[in-house]
Amino acid sequence: xPAPLPTPEGPAGPDHRDVVVVGAGLSGIGAAYRxxxxxxxxxxxxxxxxxxxxxxxxxxxxxGVRSDSDMFTLGYSFKPWRDPQSIADGPSILSxxxxxxxxxxxxxxxxxxxxxxxxxxxxxxxxxTLGLEERDNEGGLRRRxxxxxxxxxxxxxxxxxxxxxxxxxGIEDFGGQLVHPQFWPxxxxxxxxxxVVVGSGATAVTIVPAMARDAASVxxxxxxxxxxxxxxxxxxxxxxxxxxLPPRLAHRVIRAKNILFSTAVYxxxxxxxxAAREFFTSRAARALGSEELVAExxxxxxDPWDQRLCAVPNADLxxxxxxxxAEVATDTIDTFLPEGVRLSSGRVLEAxxxxxxxxxxxxxxxxVVPTVDGTPVxxxxxxxxxxxxxxxxxxxxxxxxYTNASWTLRADLTHRLVCKVxxxxxxxxxxxxxxxxxxxxxxxxLLDLSSGxxxxxxxxxxxxxxxxxxxxxxxYLLDSATTLRTPLARTLELIPRSAVRxxxxxxxxxx
Numbered sequence: 001x002p003a004p005l006p007t008p009e010g011p012a013g014p015d016h017r018d019v020v021v022v023g024a025g026l027s028g029i030g031a032a033y034r035x036x037x038x039x040x041x042x043x044x045x046x047x048x049x050x051x052x053x054x055x056x057x058x059x060x061x062x063x064g065v066r067s068d069s070d071m072f073t074l075g076y077s078f079k080p081w082r083d084p085q086s087i088a089d090g091p092s093i094l095s096x097x098x099x100x101x102x103x104x105x106x107x108x109x110x111x112x113x114x115x116x117x118x119x120x121x122x123x124x125x126x127x128x129t130l131g132l133e134e135r136d137n138e139g140g141l142r143r144r145x146x147x148x149x150x151x152x153x154x155x156x157x158x159x160x161x162x163x164x165x166x167x168x169x170g171i172e173d174f175g176g177q178l179v180h181p182q183f184w185p186x187x188x189x190x191x192x193x194x195x196v197v198v199g200s201g202a203t204a205v206t207i208v209p210a211m212a213r214d215a216a217s218v219x220x221x222x223x224x225x226x227x228x229x230x231x232x233x234x235x236x237x238x239x240x241x242x243x244x245l246p247p248r249l250a251h252r253v254i255r256a257k258n259i260l261f262s263t264a265v266y267x268x269x270x271x272x273x274x275a276a277r278e279f280f281t282s283r284a285a286r287a288l289g290s291e292e293l294v295a296e297x298x299x300x301x302x303d304p305w306d307q308r309l310c311a312v313p314n315a316d317l318x319x320x321x322x323x324x325x326a327e328v329a330t331d332t333i334d335t336f337l338p339e340g341v342r343l344s345s346g347r348v349l350e351a352x353x354x355x356x357x358x359x360x361x362x363x364x365x366x367x368v369v370p371t372v373d374g375t376p377v378x379x380x381x382x383x384x385x386x387x388x389x390x391x392x393x394x395x396x397x398x399x400x401x402y403t404n405a406s407w408t409l410r411a412d413l414t415h416r417l418v419c420k421v422x423x424x425x426x427x428x429x430x431x432x433x434x435x436x437x438x439x440x441x442x443x444x445x446l447l448d449l450s451s452g453x454x455x456x457x458x459x460x461x462x463x464x465x466x467x468x469x470x471x472x473x474x475x476y477l478l479d480s481a482t483t484l485r486t487p488l489a490r491t492l493e494l495i496p497r498s499a500v501r502x503x504x505x506x507x508x509x510x511x
Contacts, residue, residue: 017045019422020130020148022366023155024048024110025055027399027411029097030076031154032106034415039422045148046106047132049115053101057094059160062181062355064210065090068202068311072238072254073262073406076100080251086235087313119151120371121394126431126500128395150425152418153398154411157461159363166358168198170335176352181207182360188353190215196341196349198333199357200226202310207357209316212325219349220328221341225300226310229280230287233313259409263477266305266404273303280304287318297328308403364461365398382462384446385435385491386469386483388414389421390462394432394495397421403447404474413476413483424488432495442466448474 019039021031024046035044052058057065067074071088075081079100083092101107111134118131128151134142160182171178179188181203191214197204200222212218237257242250269276277299285294300307312318320326331343340351370377370393382390387410388397397418401407425433443463464472469486473479 015144015146016127017146017148018042019044019150019152020128020146021046022116022151022153023055024050024053024101024112025154025156026057026074026093026097026408027154027156027401027415028055029053029101029106030408030412031152031399031415031418032109033076033078033100033104034412034419036104036106036109038416038419042422044109045146046110047114047116047130048110048112051112053098053107053110054094055097056156056158056160057090057097060090060182060184061186062184062203062207064206066206066313067093069262069406070235070258071096072235072251073258074408076408077252077255077412079103080247082247084234084239086238087231087233087311116366116368118371119365119368121373121396123373123394123432123495124500126395126495126497150395150418150422151397153365153396155366157362157364157400159361159367162361165356168336168356169333170337172336173338174336174340174351174354175338176340176354179353179355181355181357190353192216193352194340194350195219195353195355196221196351197355197357198341199355199359200224200328201357201359202308203359204355204357205310205312205317207355208326209312209320211355212320218320218326219351220326221333221343221349222297222328222330223332225298225330226307227280227300227304228284228298228310228312228317230283230315230318231311231313259405259476262405263475266474269304269309276304284318287315288322290322293321293328297330305404362458362461370396379462380460383435383437383441383443383470384462384464384472385437386414386417386486387464387472387479388417389435389492391435391437394434395425400446400472402474402476405476409476410479413479417483417486420484421488421492424492425494428494429497430494431497431500433492434495435491436493437465437470437491441470444471446472 019035019042021028021044028046032044032046035042050058066089067087070086071081072086075096113135115133116130117133120129127147127149129145129147132144132146134144179185190211193215195211195215195218197208197218197220200220204220205228208218208220238254241254245253281294281299284298285291288294321328329349331345334342334344337348341349364379372393377393382392384390387400390396399411399414402410421433443465445458446461446464447458464470468482469491
């Protein structure tokens with residue numbers, strides 16, 4: 001029978017796991033599924049700081065919250081998406097994640113209200129020691145530790161405790177209610193009230209049409225335009241395929257169709273930016289019925305996919321503007337007033353509610369700085385191997401999704417790669433594994449986007465290199481063909497058990 005991952009000094013303690021997954025969101029549940037199906041003899045635990053499963057989809061409760069890509073690719077390959085909506089609302093996605101966790105017994109492996117506050121690797125012991133904060137039902141905190149042989153962070157790269165708060169001049173003078181989407185108050189009633197939404201990213205274009213249904217007025221105040229494309233809320237071709245084919249086969253065919261389509265759109269934008277600009281502006285003009293509105297408010301200075309493209313299902317934002325239920329103001333803020341916002345042009349936007357949809361902050365590994373043998377790891381000096389592991393950090397992986405396609409596509413490849421690495425470790429009876437980059441490799445930022453939220457924080461993140469497996473490519477077709485075929489021995493260094501304190505002779509294990 002296969003042995004667990006090698007552990008020093010005899011059997012592991014009672015609170016030791018072969019693998020610890022951080023985060024019980026979309027990625028963490030997917031990782032747990034792969035671990036228990038591809039490495040069934042390894043013990044694992046999922047640590048989740050919140051009270052329930054769902055991650056992002058459990059946190060964000062602002063009006064209209066929804067996916068920004070189709071659910072046939074954002075959903076799991078192993079669990080078909082059965083809802084008729086291709087672009088789904090937040091509650092439907094949250095229900096889908098929870099159902100997945102229950103269906104496959106993953107929920108029994110999750111520790112809720114448990115936050116990782118420190119992570120230290122010991123080479124002598126070949127294990128991670130995690131410092132945890134456990135919150136009880138009354139909000140009290142208890143500190144404890146646990147250990148694991150392999151640590152896998154599936155917590156994403158956003159700061160869920162604090163959004164981006166730019167300096168808003170005179171905000172203390174505003175007499176209305178100020179709301180950040182990340183911390184949406186359940187009791188907020190905007191019916192019949194005047195609303196200003198500051199921002200023009202994915203969150204803003206979701207909130208504006210949702211609030212416009214009941215508000216007296218909604219104005220999206222943007223400093224500069226964003227590329228926005230209308231997409232169908234329901235995929236009619238997918239509906240036809242699901243009627244004609246068995247559920248799992250239909251899911252695979254629809255998923256492949258959507259992957260090919262999104263890849264083609266991205267390549268079109270990158271290779272023919274002028275044609276892409278014309279394509280998106282002409283579509284916006286048809287939806288709005290006004291070329292002047294498009295020229296003023298929906299034609300960015302940058303090319304499509306220099307920053308992430310915002311999708312609006314069924315053109316809901318454009319319809320709200322065309323019907324007069326919402327408007328867009330492209331200007332900068334001079335100052336806030338008791339009655340609203342004065343713009344640099346002199347115009348005053350009267351408001352009872354101001355929503356600051358000004359973006360998220362990036363935060364690697366949830367703000368935890370890992371240590372290796374007591375020395376903090378400078379993440380910005382490390383390279384990412386296959387979009388999954390870091391140089392200088394043994395037995396550690398992190399999940400990074402795509403910026404130009406569904407996050408889950410890249411995440412699932414990473415889960416399967418982590419399982420392959422774990423099997424590689426066991427097959428060789430090694431204590432640990434760490435990527436080794438060739439000296440002098442050219443470096444690039446981890447995320448190749450010009451978005452403000454990326455530029456503000458990317459210097460704190462690991463780097464990518466200039467060739468495979470050090471390049472984080474935004475191309476699922478290439479990654480799916482190469483990631484799991486990467487020869488591990490070429491770029492991963494195995495640390496033998498003989499280097500571990502108190503290690504016994506290696507045992508034979510199966511792959």
